[in-house]
Amino acid sequence: MPPVNLATFSADPLPWVWVPGWILTVVAVSGNTLVIYLIATNRRLQTQVNLFIMSLAIADFCFGLTYFPTFFTCEFYLPCDRELRQIFAAYFAFASLTNLCVMTVDRYVAIVMPFKYVPIMTSRRIVAMVVLGWLFPAVLYFLIAVIVKQLASEDIFITFKISRVFVFPLLPCIFLLLATIKMFYIAYKHTKMMAALALQLQFNHPMTLKKRKQGVEISSARFMMVVVFVNVICYATDSFLDLRTYLSTFQKTMHTEYALCLLFITNSAVNPLAYALLKHDIKKEVKRLFSVK
Secondary structure (H helix, E strand, O other), X not given: OOOOOHHXXXXXXXXXXXXXXXXXXXXXXXXXXXXXXXXXXXXXXXXXXXXXXXXXXXXXXXXXXXXXXXXHHHHHOOOOOHHHHHHHHHHHHHHXXXXXXXXXHHHHHHHHXXXXXXXXXXXXXXXXXXXXXXXXXXXXXXXXXXXXXXXXXXXXXXXXXXXXXXXXXXXXXXXXXXXXXXXXXXXXXXXXXXXHHHHHHOOHHHHHHHHHHHHHHHHHHHHHHHHHHHHHHHHHHHHHHHHHHHHOOOOOOHHHHHHHHHHXXXXXHHHHHHHHHHOHHHHHHHHHHHXXX
């Protein structure tokens, strides 16, 4: 999962992670709520790419609610099955990761194959991609994890954990990293070509329009790069420590668990900030929402 075992927190009644954990949780939940609200209520934002962003924001919102707050509730107020709670939180974390993957596919087609984008990314195909972004972790992680938890032996459970590290964090992160690097390279190359052509022809008005289009292309690549970079750092760190734990005698310390906890919450909190700061249409609507009239 974002397999931070928050059950270890009970060993320390007032760990240092509480304050930053709650602050980041509030940022993650409120930030993603704002993104969901803006896209759901504003027709100008109801575009194809923003459908992916809204789905990703819903996954991050659900993770923010089920990760840190549920631990606090289970630890101090209600008796809970800690492993089951972790499975639920992990499902939303993996749903966030798979939704980011399908959004990356959309941006990859738009930037690398712009003339094929319209025939490839039809409305029906986009809806199917969003649905798969939720079904894939539900079938390949959530259902299997629940069954293994109830029925499997300890050896099978360890094997499942090792397999899970490769199926979810590592493979999607490798895809995200390679696709984003290529997107940024193509967008940068296109921008340079258009700038050189504009300078050579000295034909200002049409080239201004084309430069603007390429500027949007570079902006989209930068936006994806920030979101993907934070996700890759988060999951790569956790996967490395998980594999060391499962395959050797290495054990994560409590402070390592705390740091990973904050890293995963930060991952969900950074996404809406990236939308608000780097995606022009959402940034414009955020400014309009909070502008003093």
